[in-house]
Amino acid sequence: MTDMAISHYGDVLIGVWRDRVVSAYDITGHTRVDGGVRVVFEVEESKEFSYLVGQPSPVGAWKQGQARPIVYEDTEKIRKGDAPQTSVGDATRAVVGGFILTVNENGNATVIPPQGGTVLVTAPLRRDDHPFTYTDDEGNAYPAAVIDKHPVGGWTFIEYIRDGQPVVESVEDSRVEDLRD
Incomplete structure (x- = not known):
């Protein structure tokens, strides 16, 4: 990574796995290591970009043949879109x-929306506001919040916390337990 790239792009670090954002950090500094070949960033959790966690990658999917799965993107494009x-x-x-x-x-x-289009609006949830439990196929239980019930019965659209990160998906109703009194 060149000093020019760090100067231009070195304000936010977004981690992506399987085309989903898994982390968002503000870069507070950096150090060159291994004779200046590698860069280690000092970071703190991003308040501005934490909403991206669990969402599709804002820069698109990694393409086979890319030398390194690193994409430089102007932060303003992420803020305002393209x-x-x-x-x-x-x-x-x-x-x-x-x-x-x-x-x-x-x-x-x-x-x-266009003809036949659907709009689903979800407000970001607080990490402590998950009054349900979602149990996956392996029997692991996660704190969850119901976002919406599908119009066709049997499915619920939820947000749940897995490994400290919010995940949004549709699950069978039977896998969601209401913990409220």
């Missing part, structure tokens, strides 16, 4: 995959 944005009165508008997203100056968002 969809072309236009000003519409007191709001900003972007169209992604036929979905129209408009955000006004107060931070309120409106999403208009």
